[in-house]
Amino acid sequence: MSEMEVEVLRVGAQGDGLAAGGLFVPYGLPGEIIAGRRDKDRLVEPRVLKASPERVAPACTHFGLCGGCLLQHWEAAAYQAWKRGLVVDAVSRERVEVEVAPLVDAHGEGRRRAIFHARQLGRRTVVGFAERKSHAMVPVTECPVLSPALDQALPVARAVAEALAEMKKPLDLHVTATESGLDLDVRGSGPLSPMILMDLAALADRFDLARLTRHGEMVVQRRLPFLPMGLARVELPPASFLQATAAGEALLAQAVGEGVEGARSVADLFCGVGTFALRLASHARVRGYESNETAITALLKAIRGTQGLKSVEGEVRDLFRRPLMAQELEKFEAVVIDPPRQGAEAQARELARSKVERLVYVSCSAQTFARDARLLIDGGFRLERVTPYDQFRYSPHVELVGHFHR
Structure with a gap:
């Protein structure tokens, strides 16, 4: 053509x-x-x-090949206005009238977790990220959006991939920066021989890893990988979900706290390991709901080891299949909800039917947030403000917090 x-x-x-x-x-x-x-x-x-x-000149030598960052070449003010506009457009399409605040930079020091892919191309071990809209691999030598705490993430991922090269398996290497060092979980390898396990344990010593696991199963733990959340110290499950940046987590938690300030009882829906629940528990009774049992276990363990918190409970519950019904919500003065990208349509319908007075909705998808906001508004809530946050710099992904009142 x-x-x-x-x-x-x-x-x-x-x-x-x-x-x-x-x-x-x-x-x-x-x-x-x-x-x-x-x-x-x-x-x-x-x-x-x-x-x-x-x-402008992109920040990374891999820009244009690696599919991770799409907008490094756009000057900051125009990029930020565009990203805020994604939220404005999404709520407008659902006829939701609300003032969208300026975009808040939540990059901080950079992302504290990364998933590297490793593939065997003949005798060559390639570690990096995928090209955009492709399964082709881009071997990377740097990633400027990562936190300095992940400076050793790429070298250790490469070393682990090389140790597993003879298995010729496509690998995903989940690396998280914790207060006690790097936490690495290997996915895709299948069962490992005793000899390879010994090699991996030696690599953990060489790179001073806190922990190395395979599909969540322990290979070696040299220190407990933990992160502080409010007054608590959370021992993280392998490959645990976290907000992408420490700065983003702090800013979102602050917005959540402001939204439920003064409430004596709070439900935290899709609570994960307790990102918001453990902070809110300094001032309110909190009950967290989450489908991931290991996350709830980590939350409850953190509570048992922390002084100065109000009552905190956790329940393993799939809120997509079994949303909290309107009657169950009556005992809470405020609700926090932080669903995955698909939103929480079924739960939003029950919230709309409930008598809950205050709701803080944290979202990583402007589209599904706007859909659920429409349901909540039709059920009697008033959306007072929406604030977008940029944890995923140079990408189309935007976080936001919406504050609802009756």
């Missing part, structure tokens, strides 16, 4: 430039003239003929 030239009209919700006719232009910025060949709905092999004044 012959080459064509297009003008980028705007940046779409997934981070691609958009030209007339709905043509996606990878890495295109508004106002740029880009040449390339059309392949279905995408411009391939793009070349910038006229660059935007907002185009």
Whole structure:
């Protein structure tokens, strides 16, 4: 197909430039003239003929190949306005009228957890991230969005992948920075021989890992991997879900605390290991609900080892299949909900039917938040404010907190 030239009209919700006719232009910025060949709905092999004044030098040498960061080449103010606009557009589509606050930078020192992929290409072990919209691997030598606490994450991931190379298995290596050192969980290897287990234990010593596990099963633990949450100290389950950055967790927790201030009893839905529950428990009775049993176990263990907290309870419950019913919610003065990306439609319907006066909704998807907000508003809640947070710098992913009152 012959080459064509297009003008980028705007940046779409997934981070691609958009030209007339709905043509996606990878890495295109508004106002740029880009040449390339059309392949279905995408411009391939793009070349910038006229660059935007907002185009800047990317922070990473792998930019344009690695699929992790899409917008390193866009100057900060324009990028931040676009990211806030993702939330504005999402709530507008659901006819939700609310003032969206300016985007809050929640990057801090950088991301404190990463998942590296490892593949065997012949005799070569490749460790890195996937290309965008592809299973092809990009071997990486740096990742500037990671926290300094993960400086050794890539070297240790590479060493572990090389130790497992003879198994020729595609691996995912989950690395988390904790207060006591790096915590690494290996996924995809299958059962390991005693000799390989000894090799991995030696690598844990060499890189001073806190813990090394395989699919959550212990290989070696040299120190308990933990993070402070409020007054508590949480021993993390392997590959545990956490907010992406420490700064993001602190900012979201502050917003949650402000939203339920003065409440004497709080339900924390999708509570995880206690990111919000353990902080709220300094001032209120809290009951957390979470489908992941190991997360609830970690939460309850943290509570038992902490002085100065109010009553805290935890229940293993799948809130998608068994949302808290309106009658069950009556005993709580406030509710915090932090569902995964698909939102919590069934639970939102029960909240809308309930008599709960205050609700703080933490979301990692503006689209599903807006859908659930519509249900809550139709049920009598008033959405007072929405604040977006940028934990995933250079990406289309945006966190937000919505404060609801009756």
